[in-house]
Amino acid sequence: MLRITHIHLNDIRNCCQADVAITGRLTIFVGPNAAGKTNVVEAVQLLTAGQSFRHARSADLIRHGATTARAVLTVADEVRHLEMSLAINETTRTYALNGKAKRVADMRGIMPSVAFTPDDLDLVKGSPAHRRDALDALGVQLNKNYQVILRDFEKILRHKNRLLKEGEASMLDAVNELYVKVAVQLQNYRRALFARLEPQISAHYTHIADGETLHGYYEASGQTTTPASTDQAPPRKRSEAAMVDSQALAAAVEAHRADELAAHRTLVGPSHDRITFQIEGMDATRFASQGQQRSAVLAWKLAEADTINDVLGTFPVLLLDDVMSELDAHRRAAFVRYLQHDIQAFITTANLDYFDREMIQEAQIVQLPFESA
Ligand SMILES: Nc1ncnc2c1ncn2[C@@H]1O[C@H](COP(=O)(O)OP(=O)(O)OP(=O)(O)O)[C@@H](O)[C@H]1O
Numbered sequence: 001m002l003r004i005t006h007i008h009l010n011d012i013r014n015c016c017q018a019d020v021a022i023t024g025r026l027t028i029f030v031g032p033n034a035a036g037k038t039n040v041v042e043a044v045q046l047l048t049a050g051q052s053f054r055h056a057r058s059a060d061l062i063r064h065g066a067t068t069a070r071a072v073l074t075v076a077d078e079v080r081h082l083e084m085s086l087a088i089n090e091t092t093r094t095y096a097l098n099g100k101a102k103r104v105a106d107m108r109g110i111m112p113s114v115a116f117t118p119d120d121l122d123l124v125k126g127s128p129a130h131r132r133d134a135l136d137a138l139g140v141q142l143n144k145n146y147q148v149i150l151r152d153f154e155k156i157l158r159h160k161n162r163l164l165k166e167g168e169a170s171m172l173d174a175v176n177e178l179y180v181k182v183a184v185q186l187q188n189y190r191r192a193l194f195a196r197l198e199p200q201i202s203a204h205y206t207h208i209a210d211g212e213t214l215h216g217y218y219e220a221s222g223q224t225t226t227p228a229s230t231d232q233a234p235p236r237k238r239s240e241a242a243m244v245d246s247q248a249l250a251a252a253v254e255a256h257r258a259d260e261l262a263a264h265r266t267l268v269g270p271s272h273d274r275i276t277f278q279i280e281g282m283d284a285t286r287f288a289s290q291g292q293q294r295s296a297v298l299a300w301k302l303a304e305a306d307t308i309n310d311v312l313g314t315f316p317v318l319l320l321d322d323v324m325s326e327l328d329a330h331r332r333a334a335f336v337r338y339l340q341h342d343i344q345a346f347i348t349t350a351n352l353d354y355f356d357r358e359m360i361q362e363a364q365i366v367q368l369p370f371e372s373a
């Protein structure tokens with residue numbers, strides 16, 4: 001199993017220079033507020049997943065006063081020894097593997113990662129876009145085609161929205177034809193991925209929440225004429241989840257043509273897909289308690305790790321940014337149990353008291369801030 005064995009940071013965020021040899025399976029980065037803990041998680045996520053939860057501009061990643069930044073991860077197993085690097089200047093990011101320049105698409109999946117940050121606690125309560133993004137971020141780590149389709153879709157969506165904004169009705173039909181083609185591909189990728197992920201979320205949730213049930217549903221926009229989320233029409237059961245049908249989407253796009261021109265934006269398709277959860281039969285976004293939401297988010301994250309293991313045959317590195325303080329003792333314990341898998345984890349915290357003695361003894365403790373070079 002590939003493991004991160006070394007982290008090098010140079011002029012990334014508040015870090016002048018750091019070299020950390022990673023010696024164990026669990027590494028706890030500990031330090032006061034503003035020490036740079038989240039910055040480390042961000043850098044590792046940029047290298048492993050090709051993007052970070054902060055979605056920062058390149059210029060913001062470079063330490064104030066410097067002009068370039070660099071981060072390098074060494075990852076190794078019994079046979080391989082890889083150096084994954086990222087060089088950042090004001091406008092560009094250049095990835096390389098063992099010194100050879102690579103596209104970001106080719107870096108993803110080498111050392112997959114799952115990050116869990118306090119922002120993720122919005123995953124259930126937040127807008128549907130949160131959940132779509134989380135699903136897509138998993139998809140692009142698992143499958144290069146997913147990434148190509150997602151990029152193509154974003155391109156055609158931008159193009160279509162520009163036409164709608166400018167009221168260019170004459171070109172709309174040609175663009176819509178292409179739009180439907182790409183949109184249906186993306187929806188089918190999402191549907192297939194969610195079908196894999198959902199049973200794992202459900203199983204983890206029941207375990208964390210003492211037997212309560214959770215079920216998730218992916219509703220591809222443009223596939224049904226009646227809104228699937230009304231109380232009278234519960235979403236279809238997972239077993240009934242059909243292939244997404246391009247004729248249905250084409251018809252829905254056509255039916256929304258006048259509305260889209262009037263609204264100056266796209267109203268149907270993947271950017272309106274919905275992922276919903278029901279806990280004990282009730283819509284989680286509307287009815288779940290704080291604790292139920294937290295359990296659901298935790299279950300989603302662990303399910304992501306399971307899914308990566310199922311598909312790629314290796315667990316991802318878990319990047320847990322300050323989540324111990326956000327979870328209660330019961331949910332922390334669920335996490336710690338999960339860490340007993342053969343899994344590498346980076347955990348940040350301002351307070352080691354959240355961890356039991358055994359875990360601290362097993363872990364490598366890295367103190368922040370890093371000493372300036
Ligand atoms: N480009 C940059 N140049 C210099 N400093 C930066 C840059 N970007 C961020 N910082 C600083 O990095 C510091 C550390 O940020 P970080 O979010 O990693 O802290 P943290 O240890 O996670 O703190 P907390 O416990 O509060 O979450 C912040 O004070 C921030 O101002």
Ligand SMILES: [Mg+2]
Pocket residue numbers: 037038039321322
């Ligand atoms: Mg932080």
